Each structure stands twice: as structure tokens, then as C-alpha cells.
Amino acid sequence: MTAPTLVDFDDVVARFDPTLGLEVHVELSTNTKMFCGCPTEFGAEPNTQVCPTCLGLPGSLPVVNRTAVESAMRIGLALNCSIAPWGRFARKNYFYPDMPKNFQTSQYDEPIAVDGWLDVELDDGSTVRVGIERAHMEEDTGKSLHVGGATGRIHGAEYSLLDYNRAGVPLIEIVTKMIPGTGDRAPEVARAYVTQLRELVKSLGVSDVRMDQGSMRCDVNLSLSPKASGELGTRTETKNVNSLRSVERAVRYEMTRQAGVLDAGGEIVQETRHFEEQSGSTRAGRRKETSEDYRYFPEPDLVPIAPSPEWVEELRGTLPELPWERRRRIQAEWGVSDEEIRDLVNAGALDLVEATVAAGAPSGEARSWWVSYLSQQANTREQELTDLPITPEQVARVIALVGEGELTNKMGRQVVDGVLDGEGEPDQVVEKRGLKVVSDEGALITAVDEALASQPDVAEKIRGGKIQAAGAIVGAVMKATGGQADAKRVRELVVERCSAE
Amino acid sequence: MSADSPADPTGGVISRDEVAHLARLSRLAVTDAELDVFAGQLDVILSSVARVGEVAAEDIPPTSHAVPLQNVFRADERRPGLDQEQALSGAPASEDGRFRVPRILGEEQ
Numbered sequence: 390m391t392a393p394t395l396v397d398f399d400d401v402v403a404r405f406d407p408t409l410g411l412e413v414h415v416e417l418s419t420n421t422k423m424f425c426g427c428p429t430e431f432g433a434e435p436n437t438q439v440c441p442t443c444l445g446l447p448g449s450l451p452v453v454n455r456t457a458v459e460s461a462m463r464i465g466l467a468l469n470c471s472i473a474p475w476g477r478f479a480r481k482n483y484f485y486p487d488m489p490k491n492f493q494t495s496q497y498d499e500p501i502a503v504d505g506w507l508d509v510e511l512d513d514g515s516t517v518r519v520g521i522e523r524a525h526m527e528e529d530t531g532k533s534l535h536v537g538g539a540t541g542r543i544h545g546a547e548y549s550l551l552d553y554n555r556a557g558v559p560l561i562e563i564v565t566k567m568i569p570g571t572g573d574r575a576p577e578v579a580r581a582y583v584t585q586l587r588e589l590v591k592s593l594g595v596s597d598v599r600m601d602q603g604s605m606r607c608d609v610n611l612s613l614s615p616k617a618s619g620e621l622g623t624r625t626e627t628k629n630v631n632s633l634r635s636v637e638r639a640v641r642y643e644m645t646r647q648a649g650v651l652d653a654g655g656e657i658v659q660e661t662r663h664f665e666e667q668s669g670s671t672r673a674g675r676r677k678e679t680s681e682d683y684r685y686f687p688e689p690d691l692v693p694i695a696p697s698p699e700w701v702e703e704l705r706g707t708l709p710e711l712p713w714e715r716r717r718r719i720q721a722e723w724g725v726s727d728e729e730i731r732d733l734v735n736a737g738a739l740d741l742v743e744a745t746v747a748a749g750a751p752s753g754e755a756r757s758w759w760v761s762y763l764s765q766q767a768n769t770r771e772q773e774l775t776d777l778p779i780t781p782e783q784v785a786r787v788i789a790l791v792g793e794g795e796l797t798n799k800m801g802r803q804v805v806d807g808v809l810d811g812e813g814e815p816d817q818v819v820e821k822r823g824l825k826v827v828s829d830e831g832a833l834i835t836a837v838d839e840a841l842a843s844q845p846d847v848a849e850k851i852r853g854g855k856i857q858a859a860g861a862i863v864g865a866v867m868k869a870t871g872g873q874a875d876a877k878r879v880r881e882l883v884v885e886r887c888s889a890e
Numbered sequence: 891m892s893a894d895s896p897a898d899p900t901g902g903v904i905s906r907d908e909v910a911h912l913a914r915l916s917r918l919a920v921t922d923a924e925l926d927v928f929a930g931q932l933d934v935i936l937s938s939v940a941r942v943g944e945v946a947a948e949d950i951p952p953t954s955h956a957v958p959l960q961n962v963f964r965a966d967e968r969r970p971g972l973d974q975e976q977a978l979s980g981a982p983a984s985e986d987g988r989f990r991v992p993r994i995l996g997e998e999q
């Protein structure tokens with residue numbers, strides 16, 4: 390196979406109009422699979438989350454997971470779709486070992502959600518409305534491991550090993566309408582759409598949408614047509630584009646590759662292509678089957694789903710504030726810059742800070758604790774910020790103790806350490822570790838007098854008006870009190886004691 | 891069957907080519923002789939079933955389910971399944987806790 394001729398991107402957009410289409414698969418984080426009661430957790434020992442139903446054993450029957458259907462409807466509603474009042478599952482027949490039943494239970498011409506949209510915000514603040522064709526329910530496939538030949542690759546493999554833990558995990562496929570007219574911004578629009586869809590689904594709490602773990606996967610459809618030709622080009626479908634950055638790269642690559650083929654007088658073949666993460670290129674996969682080859686027919690083992698208007702409205706009522714609207718509201722409330730809010734989102738700290746503020750902490754302190762000290766601790770402990778064993782309420786309590794002058798900042802950090810180390814609530818840690826700002830003036834004055842007595846030459850300088858020499862005495866007092874005194878007050882006392890004499 | 895496939899010269903509802911295509915999709919090795927037999931047999935079955943269509947009036951919607959039920963759901967609660975040994979007990983071959991299958995023909999789905 391010869392290397393494709395790639396056309397310069399600027400040249401492509403000067404002469405061609407790209408049309409985008411995106412298919413995103415979201416794995417739901419339900420407790421159980423779509424049609425059986427097996428767990429869905431990622432990373433279990435192979436074939437330990439299986440049962441006769443998801444293994445396709447004779448005599449087993451599927452039953453639909455109600456929560457999965459509700460999650461599908463909530464995704465549809467959040468994408469401004471209509472919910473189909475009646476629909477059936479279908480069998481998509483294909484003979485391949487990743488589905489032990491030899492068919493995938495899916496929805497074909499009766500998807501649960503249709504005809505919606507998502508307004509996608511680009512970096513410069515402009516908005517592109519992406520139409521949503523449909524969102525439908527299906528089940529995930531098992532995982533194949535190809536042995537022999539090139540590592541992990543199907544070509545030249547001698548045999549394959551199958552793990553069916555993932556087979557039957559609920560999957561929602563979200564398909565956009567064709568997105569025309571994005572020109573040179575097509576790669577950016579694609580990335581922004583997937584980013585925003587990911588955020589939206591995450592806010593619904595129905596999936597952890599981890600692209601690195603495959604709980605969100607994207608297929609990119611792209612075609613080019615000569616500018617102002619009014620014709621639609623033949624599209625390719627690039628599969629398994631599994632990071633946000635790759636979405637952008639895949640679109641860009643296909644644009645430059647397809648232009649090269651068209652310039653050379655060639656034809657674009659309607660095919661599935663595979664994205665190569667390392668090179669950022671795509672390679673040809675199988676020719677696309679016609680949907681006829683899948684011999685879809687209504688699933689006889691599952692009865693139709695007919696959501697009542699009441700059920701739909703009840704679910705609509707559970708939709709949270711849209712994540713980007715929430716972000717704008719919080720930003721205004723806290724008076725922070727775009728950059729600061731982006732840092733919070735990137736650090737995964739927005740929810741935590743908001744909960745800490747809700748627990749009574751000022752937003753500035755709440756932000757600072759999560760973004761600096763707690764993020765450092767998360768790093769050191771190699772944990773996600775959200776997985777740290779400290780609650781926003783506990784952080785708010787520490788902030789309150791520091792704010793009231795009960796603790797210094799340094800002590801506050803020690804209390805946080807104590808909570809993280811499982812020593813209990815902040816107040817218990819304060820108690821157990823004996824952390825308290827020394828506010829007993831008598832004890833403090835004694836400590837100051839002792840320090841002055843042990844450093845008579847310094848004391849002399851202070852008495853002579855050299856106030857800056859007080860630092861040495863303050864240091865000695867802080868040392869003597871184990872850092873628990875309020876340094877500012879100590880300084881005042883040193884000056885006081887010297888002038889009083 | 892596909893709307894654009896050539897009409898079978900024998901006037902049947904399924905052609906020999908279509909049977910060969912279906913066999914390929916199902917990864918079944920079917921000999922030429924078998925194709926002749928199956929095409930004939932399937933044709934009889936399909937024509938018999940097709941006769942149902944002759945009595946179906948306009949006002950009778952196609953039936954996919956024999957029971958008048960809808961919205962049958964299960965709560966999202968775990969139920970005990972099989973352990974690895976049980977899961978693999980019926981497999982002709984296994985390795986490392988996984989089902990072992992012959993080299994897969996064609997591309998990944």
C-alpha cells in the first residue's frame with residue numbers, strides 16, 4: 390500500500406467543503422448489564438461478570454434494565470430530543486466472536502430518542518448548533534485479544550481470546566445529523582462537540598465517560614465536496630477515535646487525505662477506517678456492510694418499550710443545570726476569570742469547591758485549598774482529587790477554624806493531613822494532635838520574656854529602637870511554642886515588653 | 891431479502907446467490923451441491939410463509955410479538971452469575987480465563 394498524498398489543510402478548505410458526522414458510544418455506569426443482572430465494573434478478572442444470558446447460552450432470556458432505559462431517555466432529553474412513545478429492540482445479526490449470541494441486541498429503526506440538538510461553543514465564543522439524529526440503546530461487545538502475529542493486531546493472529554465481561558454492558562449510541570458548513574473549523578467543531586457531549590453526559594451521572602477506559606468512544610464520519618458544487622461527497626467512517634485530541638486529528642487527517650485522493654482523480658470509497666493514535670493517520674478497514682447484511686429484525690424476546698408522557702416528564706424534571714450554564718453562574722458568583730474557572734474544571738475541582746462553599750466556606754479559600762494543598766496531596770498519594778478521603782464539609786470546617794484564628798494555616802494543613810490519614814473529623818484531629826494557637830497571653834508573655842532574657846544583646850537593640858531585630862525573638866518564641874503561637878501577636882508583645890521596661 | 895438482487899430464473903423468492911451470500915455472512919462452508927439443495931428448500935419455506943401476506947388485510951399491522959405486553963423491566967440490581975470456571979466449562983478451548991477461538995476471518999466489527 391502506498392502512502393497517501395496529503396493536501397495542505399489550508400488548501401483543502403479553500404477548495405472543498407467538509408461535512409461531518411459523529412457517532413458517540415457511551416457506556417452507562419448502571420449496576421448491571423442491559424439485559425441481565427451481571428455487574429459492569431471495568432477491570433475485573435476475565436469472564437467473572439457473566440451469566441447464561443450475556444454468554445448467549447440456550448434457554449436464557451433477556452430482561453431490560455429499567456435504569457438503563459431511564460438513562461437513555463435522560464440523555465435524549467438533555468440533547469433536546471423527542472422520546473419515542475413506542476419502540477422495539479432489534480437483532481443485528483453478525484457472526485463474530487465478540488458477541489457470543491451471534492447478534493447484538495440494538496435499536497434499529499425505532500430509536501428511543503430522535504431529532505434534537507446541542508449548541509457547541511467554540512474557543513472564540515461562537516456557537517455551532519449540532520443536530521442530533523438519534524440516540525439509541527444497545528449492548529456492548531466482549532473484548533478480543535489476538536494472539537500471534539503482530540502484537541494485539543488481528544492481521545496474522547493465530548487465534549483469539551475472548552473476555553465477555555463487557556458483553557451486554559448498556560451502551561447508548563448518539564448520532565449527529567450531518568454537520569455541513571464548518572469549513573476550516575471542522576476539526577475544532579468535532580472536538581468541541583465531543584467535549585461538550587462528554588460534559589453533558591457526565592453531569593447526568595449516567596456514565597463516567599472515560600475515553601481512556603473506553604466508556605466513551607467516538608466514530609468520525611467525514612466527506613468532502615468541491616466548494617459550491619452542491620453535491621455531497623462519499624464519506625468514510627473512522628472508528629475508535631479515543632481521545633478528544635484524536636477526534637480533532639482524525640477529522641484533519643481525513644480532510645487532507647480525501648482531498649489528495651480527489652485531486653488525483655480518484656474516488657473515495659465508503660469504508661471503515663481505523664485511527665492510528667501514534668501517527669495520527671487513518672488506515673483502511675473493511676468495506677462497509679450494507680445494513681441489509683445485518684438482517685435486522687424485531688427482537689422477539691423483548692417486548693416493546695412505550696414510555697408514558699408522565700414518565701418522560703418525570704425524567705425531564707431530573708435533568709440538572711447544564712454544565713456550561715452552571716459554570717457561567719458559578720463564575721459570576723465567585724467573580725473569577727475564565728482562566729481560573731478552566732483551571733478548576735481541569736483539576737476536577739469545580740464540584741468539590743462548590744460543595745465546600747455550600748458548606749459555608751468563602752469561595753476564595755475553598756478554591757485555594759482544593760487547587761493547591763489538596764491537589765498536591767492527591768498527586769503525592771497518586772489519587773484523583775475526588776477520591777481523596779476528605780469531604781468538602783471537612784475542608785470547610787478546617788477553613789472555618791483557620792478563619793476564626795483557632796488554627797494557623799500551617800496547622801490547618803496538619804489537620805487536613807490528619808483527616809486524610811484517617812484520624813477522624815477535623816475537630817478530633819485538632820484535639821488528638823494538640824493543635825491550638827497559643828492565645829493564653831500569660832503563657833505567651835512568659836515565653837517572650839524568656840526569649841528576651843536569653844538574648845540580651847538583641848533585647849538591647851530593640852530597646853534602642855531597632856524594631857527589625859524583633860524577628861530573632863519572634864523566631865525563638867515560635868520555636869518554643871512549637872509554631873502554635875500567632876506570630877503577629879508575638880511580635881506586638883515583643884515590642885510591648887521592650888518599651889514597657 | 892435484498893430488493894435489488896436479480897430475480898431468480900426459476901421464479902423462486904430466494905436465489906442461489908443469495909443463499910451463498912447468507913452462508914458467507916454466517917461463516918458457513920456450503921458446497922455447490924448443498925447450495926442447490928438449500929436454495930430449493932429455503933424457497934419452499936419462504937413461499938409458504940409468504941402466503942400469510944396474502945390474507946393480511948391493510949388494517950392488520952405486522953405482528954412482531956404474540957403477547958400484548960409492553961414495558962417489562964427489571965430493577966438495576968445484581969444477580970449472581972457464573973464464575974470463571976463455570977463460564978468456561980462449555981468452551982471447546984480456553985486460555986488465561988478466556989474463551990479461545992480460531993483465527994478470526996475478516997475484519998473486526
Ligand SMILES: [Zn+2]
Nearest residue numbers: 425427440443
Ligand atoms: Zn449476564
